[in-house]
Structures are given as C-alpha cells and as structure tokens.
Amino acid sequence: MISVEDGIVLKGINSSHLLDVFKIYQSNQAYFKLMGVSEITLDLLKADQEARPPQKKGRTTNYIKRFEAISWQQSYVGVIDYLLGYPSKKTVFIGLLLIDDHYKGQKIGSHVVTDLSDKWQKKGYENVRLGVLVSNTSAFSFWKKQGFKIVEKSKTYPITADSFDVWIMERSIK
Numbered sequence: 001m002i003s004v005e006d007g008i009v010l011k012g013i014n015s016s017h018l019l020d021v022f023k024i025y026q027s028n029q030a031y032f033k034l035m036g037v038s039e040i041t042l043d044l045l046k047a048d049q050e051a052r053p054p055q056k057k058g059r060t061t062n063y064i065k066r067f068e069a070i071s072w073q074q075s076y077v078g079v080i081d082y083l084l085g086y087p088s089k090k091t092v093f094i095g096l097l098l099i100d101d102h103y104k105g106q107k108i109g110s111h112v113v114t115d116l117s118d119k120w121q122k123k124g125y126e127n128v129r130l131g132v133l134v135s136n137t138s139a140f141s142f143w144k145k146q147g148f149k150i151v152e153k154s155k156t157y158p159i160t161a162d163s164f165d166v167w168i169m170e171r172s173i174k
Helices: 015-026 029-034 042-050 108-122 137-145
Strands: 002-004 008-012 064-072 075-084 091-099 127-133 149-158 163-172
Touching (some): 008 108, 015 042, 015 064, 075 108
Antiparallel strands (some): 002 008, 008 064, 064 075, 149 163
16 A cells, blocks of 8 residues: 555555456446447456556566555555666556546645655656556646656557557656
C-alpha cells in the first residue's frame, strides 16, 4: 500500500475489492468506447491485470508490473497500471490511469501522478512514459498539464489484440 497526498492510497487489487474496481471501469464508458469495447466485463478487468507488453528487441523484460486501486475517503476512486523498468531500465511506463467519472475534476489523478513520480525518482527512475489514444483528447490534455511531451507521433501501438493510433508521451523525473 502506498500513501499519496490528501489521503489518497494505492492498494494492490485482490478479489475482495475487484467489484469496486469494476465499477470504476463501468463509469468510464467514453474511454472504453474509444477503445472499441462494446461491453465492459470482469474479464476485461482481469485481462488488464494480467496484460504484459510484447517482447521486442531492445526492450527490457526485467520489469515489475503494478495494477493498483486508488482509494480516497474510504472509497475506490480510480485504478492505475504501471511497469517499473519498462521499456528501459530507468523508465516507468503507465499503461492505464482511470478515475471514476464521479470523482473527475478533483485533482486525484494529478496527485497520484505527482506523488508516484516523486517516489519513482527517489528509486532511481529517470523518465515516465505512456501512450494516449490520438482520439482521447481529454486524456491528452490531462497528460500535457502533467508535463508530458509527445516523443513519437501517431504510432500504431498494440494495446489489446487490436492496434490503435497513439501519442507516445514522456516526462523526465531526474
């Protein structure tokens, strides 16, 4: 469990709060529509928990995956998925940050990103990288406000079995 500012806590997801996290998925209909998902299911959530990046030449396979619930004021308000040491040893890759639609606009995502970036920097990581669907303009705006810059434009990037055009974004935390 990791505490972040303003009483926000990250907790590993287990079966006892899987349904709470599933409600967060269900509240993000617009995101999943962009992903081409017609029905949000527990199987989708479980697949995200287990998802690993494809092995490619030049990318480390020595990473640590975290898939955690974001708790605030005794409620589950979000989920974050990230890889420590991917795609390179000194980089953290954020695969997913979902905030429950009912809690958006309360700076929860910003607090989580800021606090985790500080913790990752103290552990020796130098960069945070992520992919944003080109069609997800609100997420793109959020990540720009967090200081992320586009490092690769409109790359087809496999997120699921399908491919999507994404902006690969990165921020230095040295």
